[in-house]
Amino acid sequence: MSAFAAEHAGPTTTSWPRDAQFGTASSGKIGMWIFLVSDALSFAGLLLAYGILRGGATVWRHAGEPALGVNFTAGLTFLLICSSVTMVLGYAAALDGRRREAATWLALTALGGVLFLCGQYQEYFGIWSAGLTKEGLVLGGSAYASTFYVITSFHGAHVFSGVVFILVTLVRWLRGSASAAQVELLGLFWHFVDLIWILVFTFVYLLP
Amino acid sequence: MAHASRRLYIGIFVALAVLTVLEVGLIYLPGIARGPMVTALVGVAIVKASLVGLFFMHLRDETRALKLTVAVPLMTPGLYAVVLVAEAGWRLLP
Numbered sequence: 141m142s143a144f145a146a147e148h149a150g151p152t153t154t155s156w157p158r159d160a161q162f163g164t165a166s167s168g169k170i171g172m173w174i175f176l177v178s179d180a181l182s183f184a185g186l187l188l189a190y191g192i193l194r195g196g197a198t199v200w201r202h203a204g205e206p207a208l209g210v211n212f213t214a215g216l217t218f219l220l221i222c223s224s225v226t227m228v229l230g231y232a233a234a235l236d237g238r239r240r241e242a243a244t245w246l247a248l249t250a251l252g253g254v255l256f257l258c259g260q261y262q263e264y265f266g267i268w269s270a271g272l273t274k275e276g277l278v279l280g281g282s283a284y285a286s287t288f289y290v291i292t293s294f295h296g297a298h299v300f301s302g303v304v305f306i307l308v309t310l311v312r313w314l315r316g317s318a319s320a321a322q323v324e325l326l327g328l329f330w331h332f333v334d335l336i337w338i339l340v341f342t343f344v345y346l347l348p
Numbered sequence: 349m350a351h352a353s354r355r356l357y358i359g360i361f362v363a364l365a366v367l368t369v370l371e372v373g374l375i376y377l378p379g380i381a382r383g384p385m386v387t388a389l390v391g392v393a394i395v396k397a398s399l400v401g402l403f404f405m406h407l408r409d410e411t412r413a414l415k416l417t418v419a420v421p422l423m424t425p426g427l428y429a430v431v432l433v434a435e436a437g438w439r440l441l442p
Contacts, residue, residue: 161411162413163411165414170414180422181421181425192432195432195436210372211372221364225360228357279373292350331401332405335400338400342393346371346375348385
């Protein structure tokens with residue numbers, strides 16, 4: 141059996157031939173890390189542009205534009221942290237062969253992602269109360285509004301992709317066609333989404 | 349990859365939750381100048397992001413080559429940010 145076939149042979153196969161530089165990290169894991177680094181640089185570009193625009197502005201938030209809801213978004217941040225711990229517990233269960241428990245943790249992680257997206261929808265457009273768009277924060281209206289929507293929606297697209305990734309992996313896991321190594325790759329992506337949000341939350345919402 | 353214990357994962361989760369409460373609480377504290385506030389908030393965010401990367405993404409268990417593959421490119425935007433802040437500070441000096 142080739143090394144590639146061995147890696148994708150089934151749920152019990154998680155090892156990879158030892159490499160002098162990368163140890164037992166699979167090609168999939170190294171590839172995922174390189175992708176995440178490139179994705180992180182995309183976010184870094186957005187955040188640097190935000191910093192330059194904000195640092196050079198004489199007035200950042202214009203009259204009539206609402207302040208961002210820090211407390212509500214802190215709740216969303218806590219939700220993503222919760223979903224990160226459910227993901228890592230799911231991976232631990234997958235690694236130990238506890239299949240049903242792993243599936244439960246993955247499902248809870250997906251639920252956390254969906255709730256985060258609902259929270260972001262509430263923040264933008266309003267579900268139970270007026271959203272930012274109705275309160276006067278309009279894309280293109282100012283650098284404050286545009287950087288906010290571009291950065292947070294780019295992150296939201298990652299959350300959406302992550303939820304789809306989780307659900308696809310969950311179905312494959314339940315069918316027995318996904319390995320713990322593939323759950324690990326999924327986990328890397330999901331934790332990255334959490335990690336980026338930690339930075340976005342600080343730079344966009346908290347900095348005075 | 350070493351398989352960390354559930355207790356460690358829960359511990360990291362609690363640390364992340366406490367740090368989140370800390371940073372949100374920080375912005376409501378009166379009397380803190382903007383410079384120290386920004387430094388503290390960015391510091392807490394970097395600690396939180398590092399905890400996620402090292403423990404949840406298991407980067408601390410990877411080889412030095414993989415750690416460097418990840419860390420070195422991410423230092424460049426950080427360095428650029430430091431240069432921009434330093435340049436702005438220099439330009440705005442009286």
